[in-house]
Amino acid sequence: MLPPGHVAGGFLAGYALLKVTKPELAPAEYNQLLFWAMFFGFAPDIDNFFAFAKVKSWWYKQGMDNTIHRRFFTHFPILWMLAGLAVYFFAQSEYYKYFGLIIWVASWSHFLLDSISAYGIEWLWPFSKKVCALKNSGVKSEIVAESFVEYWWKFTKKYLAKPEFYIEVLLILTAIIIYFRI
Ligand SMILES: [Zn+2]
DSSP states (O other), rough: OHHHHHHHHHHHHHHHHHHHHOOOHHHHHHHHHHHHHHHHHHGGHHHHHHHHHTSSSSSSOOTTTTTHHHHHHHGOOHHHHHHHHHHHHSSHHHHHHHHHHHHHHHHHHHHHHHHHHHSBBBBBTTTTOOOOOOSOOOOOOOOOOOSSSHHHHHHHHHHHHSSHHHHHHHHHHHHHHHHHHH
């Protein structure tokens, strides 16, 4: 899934959490938490930058491993859960307690969405390195190209044909509708 889908997913997860638990927060705090939810919905993918730095390219050529980014520590769900819970337990105010919960819930929306797309997530790390996905767990995408434009052109064509793309569009539209209603 691409960044806009993850941002929308984080927003929806944060919105659902606040809607269901109804914390006593000022409207500005509520909005800040939704902003953080969008950030943490995307945050695990910052490892993409490390991955591109490691292969020293902005696209993948023949023989390169294009899954390394999913195996960085930012894609290990338990770390985000522990970070969120730590903030929650040490927080002195309702706002920071919710900030902790947002870290957990929004980052996990990311992992759920990554689990419906091809490669999957190491949900059980550090107990197991097994990659879990709805289908095709651990199957690598086979796009390789000789240039930046060729790679991303092939990527886009392939991506538009996936169900993941339609889920992403649906998430973004739902997030926009909710955003303008609150
Ligand atoms: Zn990801």
